[in-house]
Amino acid sequence: MTLENKKNVFIELGKFLSQFSEAKNHQKEDVQGNAVFFDSFVDLIQLSQSHNGWYTPEQVYYAVESWANALTRENLDTWLAAYNFSNVKPKKVALILAGNIPLVGFHDFLSVLITGHDVLVKTSSNDQHLLPFLAKYLIHIAPELASKITFIEGKLENFDAVIATGSNNTARYFEYYFKDKPSIIRKSRNSIAILNGEETKEDLIALGEDIFRYFGLGCRNVSKIFVPKDYKFDSFFEAIFEYQDIIKYEKYANNYDYNKAVFLMSNFKLLDNGFLTIKEDSSYASPISSVFYEFYENLSDLEKKLETEAEQIQCIVSNNLVKNSVAFGQTQQPKLWDYADNIDTISFLLIT
Known part of the structure; x- marks a missing residue:
């Protein structure tokens, strides 16, 4: 897939997600895959709290709306304009995801696929349903992604690089275990x-x-x-x-x-x-x-x-009291280019 094709797939995902809000779920006629996925996603949101007690419908809807707002043509173009994708050699990138908030690992998942790599995903036991559902939607509208997305439950094997998120304690384990692989190891912040x-x-x-x-x-x-x-x-x-x-x-x-x-x-x-x-x-x-x-x-x-x-x-x-401040009320509305731990994930993936 070309970069433009991949952008279009995620823009379509953004359109799909834009149909869901706590106030009202509104099915739109021009969104692909609704016949298969719309009702099922409503059900999944309502069931999320049974999978993780912190994932109330209100919190899941908030995460879904945030990603709907992020996955637009303008945002994707702005985010990716600074990078050169011409020399990417596809590799297998493993993701070890956290589960503290809904879809917390989606940015890493998006970054791996948008740069042309294959993704091996090990979800947190606290968030095992939302991302796999969105992956199924992506594969439905772009079947060529089926060979590029794998969810695993056991031991991570046969991968070229890894992005792992955990606590300060698990980070020490990750750093030792993945010492021979290119990696981003995220700690507690x-x-x-x-x-x-x-x-x-x-x-x-x-x-x-x-x-x-x-x-x-x-x-x-x-x-x-x-x-x-x-x-x-x-x-x-x-x-x-x-x-x-x-x-x-x-x-x-x-x-x-x-x-x-x-x-x-x-x-x-x-x-x-x-x-x-x-x-x-x-x-x-x-x-x-x-x-x-x-x-x-x-x-x-x-x-x-x-x-x-x-x-x-x-x-x-703060109200601009120090440099690089975030405005009040905006911490949970990061832009696509606001990287966790200030580590540029796309640059890492382009040189991996």
């Missing part, structure tokens, strides 16, 4: 927000989206906030009260109760609004239902600190 006290209520409500989307399970979720000395959290708590219904979800509520109890038994000082605790802590990775905070003296020193600890950080949210 967290996202942060920087406030200066001048944020509007709308900014802070949007920050709630960055905190609570996917129940805080993604590396792009804000798990820590940097605030100036003597910052008062009243406005923050007032704004995020909009997300109070999250405590009605049993798995989140159980985590909230457990983590709050652990903090209190350890005599940590907490601020609490009944569905989120915030705790002063120098770490980046806060548990579910909690956000850490840390005071800063001045932005210049904070920026230097963040530069030295960049390998722990995925996104920085």
